[in-house]
Amino acid sequence: MLACAGAAVLVAAPSAHAATLNLTQYVNPFIGTDDSNSPNPVGGGAGGSTYPGATVPFGMVQFSPDTPTGSPSGYRFSDSTVEDFSLTHFDGAGCPNNEDLNLLPITGAVSASPGTSWTSYASGYTKANESAQPGYYRTRLDKYSTTVELTATTRTGMTRLTYPGTTSARLLINTSRMATGNRSGSIAINGSTVTGSVTGGGFCGSSNTFQVFFAIAFDRAPTGQGTWNGGTVSNGSGSTSGTSTGGFVTFDTTANPTVQFAVALSYVSVANAQQNLSTENSGFNFTGVRTQADTAWNTILNRIQVSGGASADLQKFYTALYHVFQSPNVANDVNGQYLGFDRAVHTASGMTVYQNYSGWDIYRSWAALVAFVAPDVMTDIVKTMVLDGQQGGLLPKWSHQNGENFIMTGDPGPVIVGSAYAFGVRNFDTAAALALMKKSASGGTTQGNAIRGRESGYESRHYVIEDPSDSLEYSASDFAIAQFARTQGDTATYNSLMTRAQWWINTWNPESAYVSRHNGDGTFTWPVDPASDAGYTEGNPAQYTWMVTYNFQGLVNLMGGRPTTVQRLNHHFTQVNGGLTTPFFYIGNEPEHGVPWAYNFAGAPAGTADAVHKVMSDGFNTAAGGLPGNDDLGATSAWYVWASMGLYPATPGADTLALHGPSFPSILVQRPTGNVTITASGSGPYVQGLSVNGSSTTHNFIRYPDLASGGTLAYTMGGSPSGWGTGTGDVPPSFNDGFTPPPTAPNLGTNLAQGKPTTASPPCAASESSDKAVDGSLAGNSKWCSLTASAFLQVDLGSTQNVSSFVVKHAGLGGETTGWNTGAYTIATSTDGTNFTTAVTKSGMRSSRTLDTIPTRSARYVRLTTTTPTNNGNNAARIYELEVYGGSGPTNVALNKAATADSQCNTNEGPAKAFNGSVSGGNSDKWCSGSANRFLQVDLGQTFSITSFTLRNAGAGGESSTWNTKDADIQVSTDGTNFTTVAQIRGNTANVTDVGLATPVTGRYVRLNVITPTGTTDAAARIYEFEVYA
Known part of the structure; x- marks a missing residue:
């Protein structure tokens, strides 16, 4: 019989579907079986830690090779030796796990006891002889000239061995060795059937253990058998038990080199393992089982059909989807029995029971994906989690088989269930689920321990003092419970936990601008190194x-x-x-x-x-x-x-x-x-x-x-x-x-400084020049750095602008230690680049980002001077960004307004020419006066708050710059009669003269009194434009 009953239930096709495509051709089970490119990964996380062996969607069995330096999955692609083939593996866990029931075909004598010398039987292999596809794995053990092929159903594995012609073809069956050490096992050999048990567990240091029962059936009777116990090998023995035990069977392959066997697992009993075997895999038709495994994978992979991508993209996509559907794993036997979280045997009715939840990892997107793509499967997963909680006490966190391991942080179970519900999974006991969620949020326990080990402190302080990671995880779970409670009409729980969900803000350090750890007195630790993982769970401040x-x-x-x-x-x-x-x-x-x-x-x-x-x-x-x-x-x-x-x-x-x-x-x-x-x-x-x-x-x-x-x-x-x-x-x-x-x-508007010209004290290095502080980027160490005492950074906004606020981004925002944030600085402004007025003075600073708001003033130049470059004694000033904000620049309110003057040199050089907005109309596009009392006056039409003036002299109009106005006074009046001098120009030689006011003045009439018209003996004043800004 070739029924793949479990797989058929799991991958039932959608009610309306497109033609089934051959998608297993794109799956590469070797992806993720070796180290990645991460420079400093989490412990055990150097690679994907996937396995290449045979399994079906969500199968109880993962029949795969184990290699000497295997990543936590048991297998590493770069290894060249196979130690055995075992029945259970996790896809990508970070701790050594499973590898229950080690099997190894060999030829020759069993001399040294495998109980003490197992690795001496390991064999080399070559990559050219290794291949894998969904539901199938093949390699050749060079030491024994034996080809090994593996396939699987939901609860069974199947092997086709092709030995050389020999009378000593053997299969070693180790019942004590697994990834986490040696434990008690038993074996009983009875003709072509072998049964027994192994003791699994110990994942990530957990004390949780469990029994795995097995049944093996061979397609022919062995010609010999034996067992070992510790260092003793007993040829002819048919049974043994203990902590370093196992057995072997022998075949004569001189006439027929092929030996097939099927092996089934159960977490309940040997009898159930035998029933799983007879129900799912009793026909010794390896090719048929392999074909059914491929069909099961194709069925579920067709839940998502993509087209049009490159071959590599299709391979990455469908291999990822293949990995998504490997976990959790079927827990119940074909008769419905399973071992619950209360350690008792239960019988599932009308559902599949699952086990092995990497809660901290899968709650973020896996749960929603499976709910979205395979809601039939996710429904039973959620039902199982609720059963686990009812039997053990709470929704599982990171469970292995029927036990909670209590590893990682937070309380992910409620988020998994809440996400499944949000994405359409509704057919489960929602009232029971909510009760379990609320119990966990108040510090409840499962199997004798709390999921939220720091809940008490979280509730009293509104943050977890030991680890901000826990605070954020608890808040995330509180949010999910609140959302789920609202769907169930529990407004009180919704209100309570939505309030708690906002406690994340208590981990925000406003000075460092990162999530940060607290000291015992409630203050934040200082300084903060954004890249340090000290006090965080597999992360750092910049990441969390x-x-x-x-x-x-x-x-x-x-x-x-x-x-x-x-x-x-x-x-x-x-x-x-x-x-x-x-x-x-x-x-x-x-x-x-x-x-x-x-x-x-x-x-x-x-x-x-x-x-x-x-x-x-x-x-x-x-x-x-x-x-x-x-x-x-x-x-x-x-x-x-x-x-x-x-x-x-x-x-x-x-x-x-x-x-x-x-x-x-x-x-x-x-x-x-x-x-x-x-x-x-x-x-x-x-x-x-x-x-x-x-x-x-x-x-x-x-x-x-x-x-x-x-x-x-x-x-x-x-x-x-x-x-x-x-x-x-x-x-x-x-x-x-x-x-x-x-x-x-606040909406500050446009950064007026970005991309503008800068000057500054000499940089620490050529790559840390002043322009880096106005490039709009924090990336790539883009900063201005200077070791000069009282270092300054100055930006020219390009024209006079209304300035009202400044943002300074310090070392911390660039990913450096916050100890290097600027300790004290001033910001000054100028309209002419010479005369600066202090706008901001800061001292005793440690912040990664500072915002300073001032009354609006006119400025073209902004200068930041560091008086204390850091807050930890380091002498280098580091500014990642200097940003300047304000409204629109001041307007030239004199443009085209009524003008008068003492006189004009020619009829076409009257005072109106100085307010027409043009300097390009030739030498007559100016006001000119040669009298002794040279003045130019404009009526602005109404009272304005005047901030600056600009004179465009002879040189600006194309004449000799020696005729530029040398000395003049600027006066302002509200009534056109009483004038007050507000600015003086002395010794000017520039073509364009900008005159800023430290404090705006109010006036309607503006008069320019020219005292010395040129830098020569020429007596004529020449003004191409007189601009008044307000």
Whole structure:
């Protein structure tokens, strides 16, 4: 019998579907089986830690080779030796795991006891003889000239061995050795059947253990058998038990080199393992089982059909989807029995029970993806989690088989269930689920321990003092519970936990501008190194600062608004797999998975497109090291699938999907409630326009209800960023729901200093010149640095402007220690570049970003002087950005206004010529006077607050600069009779003379009294333009 019963249940086809495509051809099971390109990964996270062996979707069995330096999955592609083939493996976990029931075909005598010398039987192999496809693995053991082929059903594995012709073809069966050490096992050999048990567990140092029962059936009777116990080998023995035990069977392959066997597992009993075997795999038809495994994979992979991509892109996409559907794993036997979280045997009815949840990893996007693409599977997963909670006490966190391991941080179970509900999974006991969520949020326990080990301090202080990672995780779970409670009509819980969800703000250090740790007295630690992972769970301040997925708008406000947020994101994506000790993005670990879509919340979806494509290109490839870090039971692969589709569930626990445009021109998501079609016309990574179900929209997000019954997203793409998705109302919702939201960041307008000319004290290095402080970028160490005492940085705005505020971005925002933030500085302004007036004086400073607002004044030049360059004694001033803001520049209120003068040299050189806005009309396009009492006066028509003046002298009109006005007084009057001198020009030689006022003056009439008309003996005053700004 070849029924693959479990797989058939799991991958039932959607009600309406397109023709089934051959998608397993694109899957490469070797992707992720070796180290990635991360420079400093989390422990155990150097590579994807995937395995290449045979399994079916969500199968109980993962039949795969184990190698000597195997990553936590048991296998490393670069190893050249195989130690055994075992039945259980995790896809991408970060700790050594499983490898239960080690099997190894050999030839020759069993001399040294495998109980003490197992690795002496290991064999070399060559890559040319190794291959893998979904549901199938093959290699050749060179030491024994034996070919090994593996395939699987849901609860069984099957092997086809091709030995050389020999009377001593053997199979070693180790019942004590697994990835986490030696434990008790047993074996009983009875003709062509072998049964027994192994003791698994110990994942990530957990004390949780469990029994795995097995049954093996061979397609022929062995010619011999034996066992070992410790260092003793007993030929002919048929049974043994203990902590270093196992057995072997012998075959004569001189006439027939092929030996087949099937092996089944159960976590309940040997009898159930035997029933699993007889039900799923009793026919010894290896090719048939392999074909069924391929069919099972093709069926579920066809839930998403993409087309139009390059071969490598198809391979990456379908391999990612393949990894998504490997975990969790079927727990119940074919008779429905399973071992529950109360350690008792239960019988499932009308559902499949699952086990192994990498909660901290999969809650971020995996849960929503499986709910969206395979809601039938996700329904049973959620039902199982609720059963786990009812049996053990709480929804699982990071569970292994039927035990909670209590590893990682936070409380992910409620987020997984809440996300599944938000994406349409509703057929489960929602009342029981909510009760379990509330119990966890109040410090409840499961199997004797709390999921939230720091809940008490969290509730009393409104943050976790030991680790801000925990604070953010608890707040994320509180948010998900609140959203779920609202759907169930529990307003009290919603109100309470939405308030708690905003406690994330207590981790925000306004001085460092990062999520930061606290001291025991409640103050923040100082200084903050954005790249240090000390006191954080697999991350650092620069990375965890972005983990406010449900209130990104609040974070944008705290950062100072959209422009600063975008600058900081640009800096963060300097690298895309930066590891634990850089201030950059780290796709190889889950806390940052949603960060690319922060650009959407900041109204900059083009940034999301850039970041996503960079991560997909630089972080993923088709080689063995092609995953950027641990796959973590499908979490990283789920990210890639979402990213390829142009969607991402940026707010776990909510029903919103951030949008950025797909990587394929055509995508069909086949769902039982209605298919979703995604198309992209045009080339380029940037969305130019989007139509949802035929209606154009500028929203850069969509809600699941809009797609629940099917729908179409039709994108128009282009090679340049567009205005799509940038409006205030275009961004995804942020959920503060009126509970003390962070203050709204002021809209400062346009940065008047960006890209303008600068002068400064000498830089620390040629690459740290003053222009770097006005380039609009924090990325790439783009800063001005100077070791000069009282170093200054000056920017010329290009013309006189109204200036009202300054933003200075210090070392911390560039990813450097906040100890290097400027300690004291002044900002002064000038209209002429010579006479400066102090506008801002700061001392005792440590902030990474400072905003100083002043009464509006006129300025063309802005100078920052550092009086104390840092706050930790370092002598180098570091300014990443000096930004200047204000309204529109002052207006020339004298233009074309009524003018008078003492006289004029010629009839075509009257006073009106000095106020016509032109200097290019020839030598007569001026006012000229040769009398002794030379004055020029203009009536502005009304009273103005005057801030500056500009004289355009003879040289500006093309005449000799020696005729430029040398000495003059400027006077202002409100009545045209009583004038007050407000400025004096002395010794001028410039063609254009700018005269600024330290304090604006009020007046309607302005008079220029020319005292010395030229720098020569020529007595004629020549003014091409007299401009008055107000």
